Amino acid sequence: MKESTVSVIVDDGTSQTLRLSGVLSEWLFASGFWSEVNEICGTMFDQYEEDEASPDIVLVIQQEIDKKASGLRMSTEPKFEFVRGWAADWTPLKVSANTEDVLEELKIFRNFLDAGISTTSNAIFSL
Template sequence: MTMQNSMASMKNEGGKIHLSGPLSEWLFSSKFWFDFNARHGTMFDQFEEDDADVPIVNAIVEALDVKVSFLQNLGVSDIEFVYRWTPEQGFLKISVPRESLLSELVRFRDFLVDAAAKNHCVTLSL
């Protein structure tokens, strides 16, 4: 079973960033989007596409800062997580280098910071 890649694109400008399967899946596995939706009344969901206006983009940046700090302070070299459940009630796990997740997460956050600074909404294809 393949991992779901994600993409974020700026409206009005055409800038975009692709998120790898491991980062995309980790954001869901770690409940990032579930917790964000609960706090902000949004409905960002896996396999869906939604638009985020600038205030929501800024809120996503703040939430990503928390995840960045978490990864920076985590004392392990690899992050292992379940990214999918099988029909037989089994699960699929992956182990990803912490630094790899961290650097990609920072690039995603920086992309969103740039979009907000330019006053652009962002389309998230998760």
């Protein structure tokens, strides 16, 4: 599974980068997260691409992270499964994820963006 990275330039001019696990990265695409962001913002965040987001788009991404986290918190299941792609014979490639682990990583992702959005710099998403 492909991991993603998010980078921001902080106030002192240095770059900070967060690596998202393959599970979170794949789930964000499989769950329609990036499609929702694209629809709201008129952007084209796509898998295996690098895209830049202005602070106003980062704010929308944070709001969408909050929605995904809220949905996961409502689950009573300790694990969930999703389809991350398809094999050559069209067999679904399924991933099992621990709900609490994904919630924790969403929290880290959101907090990272929150720290970066206080600057006027854009964020770079390598998805």
